[in-house]
């Protein structure tokens with residue numbers, strides 16, 4: 001099979017390309033990525049020479065470029081990871097989120113309609129459900145929870161989901177959607193909580209915790225997300241949404257303290273900074289549908305996953321130090337300079 005993976009030079013898409021090229025030598029993975037600030041060819045370096053992997057630099061919102069790729073590659077399956085993915089950036093500059101996450105998704109869907117496809121899979125997020133209160137630990141997001149977004153990022157991802165559902169119903173396009181909780185693991189860009197805290201701690205820099213650090217996220221090791229998507233594209237029912245989550249809720253402060261403890265660094269590095277505007281309080285996924293229908297369960301417990309992740313950042317300093325020394329340095333100054 002020919003499988004197009006968009007956004008494969010990013011965090012989760014990159015891990016997915018590693019996973020799929022290793023597991024299915026008979027399939028061809030064609031990675032399409034625009035290489036924005038978040039795309040990194042170093043992430044793909046270990047698989048670039050594999051005979052079943054190809055990289056094409058293209059923008060998913062560029063209709064001509066995408067149609068040409070479909071004509072040449074005749075994909076059976078498309079998995080759309082490509083997105084602007086950082087909530088803080090969406091608050092500062094929403095427009096590019098609308099272009100990539102909404103227009104880009106519509107171009108990918110149109111290409112699938114025009115050239116035909118066995119499956120289109122949209123990689124979405126639990127953030128489309130909004131947030132849950134801290135004092136109701138009994139509440140979880142199910143696939144029936146209404147869309148209720150908070151940030152320009154989540155609004156753009158929810159818009160994309162609605163488009164996918166419209167194409168599935170109106171044009172009978174065989175689509176699936178997955179909505180996953182927060183991922184962590186290797187190749188995670190150091191603007192997101194866990195890799196930022198690891199990098200700052202290793203550099204003895206302050207660890208900026210938003211507000212009181214009491215917001216809760218449901219953390220899933222990235223490989224478990226990749227396994228779930230692989231199951232959905234092969235065995236999931238077209239037209240369905242699948243929630244993916246680890247039942248692994250932690251406050252941000254717990255996560256930050258875990259990172260510091262593992263690195264043997266002092267909690268004095270923690271600095272409380274101005275909260276994110278519109279900051280979602282708690283995300284918590286009910287993954288029972290994907291468990292019952294496809295037999296998926298997370299394989300990596302947090303204690304094991306966070307250790308593997310920290311070890312990876314220790315062993316791959318060059319990967320993240322190159323990022324920090326580049327464009328990202330300017331972004332960091334802009335985002336945290338006056339906080």
Ligand code: NAD
Nearest residue numbers: 007009010011012034035036038039059060083085182183
């Ligand atoms: P990322 O920011 O690390 O990677 C995004 C990739 O998309 C980058 O390689 C970037 O170059 C590429 N890209 C951006 N705009 C593009 C465009 N117009 N055309 C082609 N490529 C483009 O993001 P991530 O954390 O790996 O997230 C991947 C997907 O998973 C996103 O759709 C995100 O919404 C979703 N998701 C992420 C998480 C998480 O915790 N990180 C959780 C749930 C869902």
Ligand code: TDX
Nearest residue numbers: 085086087125127182191192193208209210215217252
């Ligand atoms: O410096 C920081 N300090 C801090 O306290 C950063 C970067 C984050 N935080 C907090 C904000 C959140 O409560 O940590 C939590 C996690 O923040 P992010 O890593 O930015 O992730 P989040 O906002 O939860 O969104 C993530 O999960 C869902 C991904 O970035 C999205 O792409 C995904 O859809």
